Amino acid sequence: MMFFLFSIMEFAGDFNLVLKILVLLTIANFSLTHLGKGPMSWIVIIGFAYFVLFSNLWLLFGGVYLLYMLLMFGFGHILIDFFFISAGSGPKPEEEMESPVSHGVDLAKRQNQLAHARSFAQKFVKR
């Protein structure tokens, strides 16, 4: 059990490091694209890297970046499909739409309802 927990913690730490490297690559790419390869670009990279990676806000930035990566890779489509499938699990038997073609049972049921409504209305008229 302890070995399993240690393995999970080790995996989480390694995953955290890989995520930080990917965030650093994104920051570096953004800075190098916009500012070129000069010293200003590297100063910006170091500043942003310190603020994002080594501050207490890493939980926020890391989570947002993870969400961004998931959405970029199409995880949103999976969620949409999930919601479509769960919503369209079929109508309940008592809520099924009526068939446009009348059946004998359906006709008898409707005649019974009409007779019941007629007798109910007649009680009000007699009063």
Add this chain to the structure above:
Amino acid sequence: MLSRKEFLGEFGFIAIPPILLLILAGIVLLLLLPPAVLYIFPQAKLLFQVIMIFSVYMLVRGYLGSGMLTIIITAVLIWFLVFKYPEVTASLYVFWMLVMFGGVSVLIWGIGTVFRPH
């Protein structure tokens, strides 16, 4: 086909349709398939590692260009992704490919259509 309450017993407050559980089970099976293949076929593991090395290098070079920093970061990522956790990387890589080509949508809609209660 069992109703929701029959499937979940008396836990009526859990509003998870059984079909979603089937879809989740399908996705979990899909994620477990690449590690199984890597375990059964060592040649596949070697091939996957070579492909991943090139992929990681191309990814990092796309961000940073050519240089010593690219090689250092590539080496670190290769160590973690390719040599320490190849099974996890294989699962995520295959899943990512399937998502990109719409294969997961096919899986979800297929399970949802076939196992939908009638």
